Amino acid sequence: MSKSTKARGQGVAYLFLSPWVIGALLLTIGPMLASLYLSFTDYDLFSTPNWIGLENYRRLIEDDPRFLTAIWVTLKYVALSTPLKLVAALAVAMLLNRASRAQGFYRSAFYAPSLLGASVAVALVWRVIFQDWVADPDRSLLVIVTLAVWQFGAPMVIFLAGLKQIPKELYDASAVDGAGWWRTLWSVTIPMLSPVIFFNLVLETIHAFQAFTGAFVVSGGRGGPSDSTLFYTLYLYQKGFTEYRMGYASAMAWLLVLVIALITALLFRTARKWVFYAGER
Structure with missing residues (x-):
């Protein structure tokens, strides 16, 4: 198999995988990272998040x-x-x-x-x-x-x-x-x-x-x-x-x-x- 044929096959594979990758980034990994950041803030959905560190975790416990x-x-x-x-x-x-x-x-x-x-x-x-x-x-x-x-x-x-x-x-x-x-x-x-x-x-x-x-x-x-x-x-x-x-x-x-x-x-x-x-x- 030539390099061009192999590269073309890999390109097709990545093309078929792209919807799943995009969905995972936008709907799973992205929101998870955003929620991790928000867990260290005081945020009410309507104003800018205010960084408070571990205060939310302390209040919980x-x-x-x-x-x-x-x-x-x-x-x-x-x-x-x-x-x-x-x-x-x-x-x-x-x-x-x-x-x-x-x-x-x-x-x-x-x-x-x-x-x-x-x-x-x-x-x-x-x-x-x-x-x-x-x-x-x-x-x-x-x-x-x-x-x-x-x-x-x-x-x-x-x-x-x-x-x-x-x-x-x-x-x-x-x-x-x-x-x-x-x-x-x-x-x-x-x-x-x-x-x-x-x-x-x-x-x-x-x-x-x-x-x-x-x-x-x-x-x-x-x-x-x-x-x-x-x-x-x-x-x-x-x-x-x-x-x-x-x-x-x-x-x-x-x-x-x-x-x-x-x-x-x-x-x-x-x-x-x-x-x-x-x-x-």
């Missing part, structure tokens, strides 16, 4: 009790919704993994709620159905957790694909050894499925920290009653787009980024002890 409340509510939501959603997804995937004439219908039916995603309409319906719970500070968070668990279709499909990859010979060997269903689950299915479990765990943990629509709609945008549904993202929205403290909200956003990065790194660290990959000793 030392002078804002609702910030700590939002952290606690979000951590409870993540701790409840993520494992429950994964358990529900795995259980249904194992049922669907069995051959059945109506298998395609059931897959579509169970996946349908996830297609709706964080729909405002669905959250409104959920709020009406559980209106007595929504008004109770002790149970309002459970409404949003239930809404999240109900939308288990995406991890279910990934689990189902992973189950299809487990060699049938392992189950046959387990049956010959006299292992029951529970023993087979823990000795064959879970170890062989551990990379998929880890993948879903990371994704769903990140998504749980970013949850917003359900909390906003169910609580009417206030995080009530008694701040029982004051998610971190909802409090960030209130500071940025209700009180117009965009510099403060930007500082909150970057703290969230750091927390998600640390937790993701921790998950990768612990994965060495329980995630099994075929071919490893």
